[in-house]
Amino acid sequence: MPRLKFLKYRKKMSLFSSFYLNLLNAILLQIYTILQNRNNVAIIFFQLKMKATRNTTAKTAVLEVFEKSNTALSHTEIQKQLNDICDRVTIYRILDRLLNDDIIHKISNLDGTVKYAKCNHSNQRVHIHNHAHFSCENCHEITCLETVKPSYIMPHNYKVKEINFTLSGLCPKCLNSNI
Numbered sequence: 729m730p731r732l733k734f735l736k737y738r739k740k741m742s743l744f745s746s747f748y749l750n751l752l753n754a755i756l757l758q759i760y761t762i763l764q765n766r767n768n769v770a771i772i773f774f775q776l777k778m779k780a781t782r783n784t785t786a787k788t789a790v791l792e793v794f795e796k797s798n799t800a801l802s803h804t805e806i807q808k809q810l811n812d813i814c815d816r817v818t819i820y821r822i823l824d825r826l827l828n829d830d831i832i833h834k835i836s837n838l839d840g841t842v843k844y845a846k847c848n849h850s851n852q853r854v855h856i857h858n859h860a861h862f863s864c865e866n867c868h869e870i871t872c873l874e875t876v877k878p879s880y881i882m883p884h885n886y887k888v889k890e891i892n893f894t895l896s897g898l899c900p901k902c903l904n905s906n907i
Contacts, residue, residue: 790819806844
């Protein structure tokens with residue numbers, strides 16, 4: 729007999745929980761409809777608020793490294809400047825988040841090294857990195873050349889998503905030291 733009572737109780741609980749699940753689904757559907765009618769203003773506000781509130785000590789330190797640097801930095805260079813504030817995996821995660829938030833951009837060097845540079849045009853509505861980079865063959869620093877715009881002509885049926893235009897030679901510092 730106790731088993732039958734348990735089954736009755738379990739059936740009542742499943743009816744009870746399914747009622748609340750259906751109610752929750754209806755509420756979420758109403759919220760979704762309201763947000764769609766408001767042109768996603770609430771979603772955008774929520775995302776901006778989440779981005780603003782997720783600053784950590786490590787992320788702030790990485791941002792300070794980029795603020796102090798005039799050149800692009802590799803993961804290893806960032807890690808050396810942080811003085812063991814966080815581990816290398818955390819730095820990769822922070823760099824990935826900063827890339828997604830369009831605070832920094834990624835540059836592939838001629839030797840395959842990936843470097844990161846601070847974006848200087850974050851006020852634009854459409855955020856693209858349509859500028860050239862200069863890789864010094866002597867000191868191996870990479871500099872963003874914001875005023876140099878790469879030019880290219882693409883064949884029909886191709887869609888460009890990213891441009892990596894790198895010039896190489898000697899930077900002004902190395903050129904002056906060789907003279």
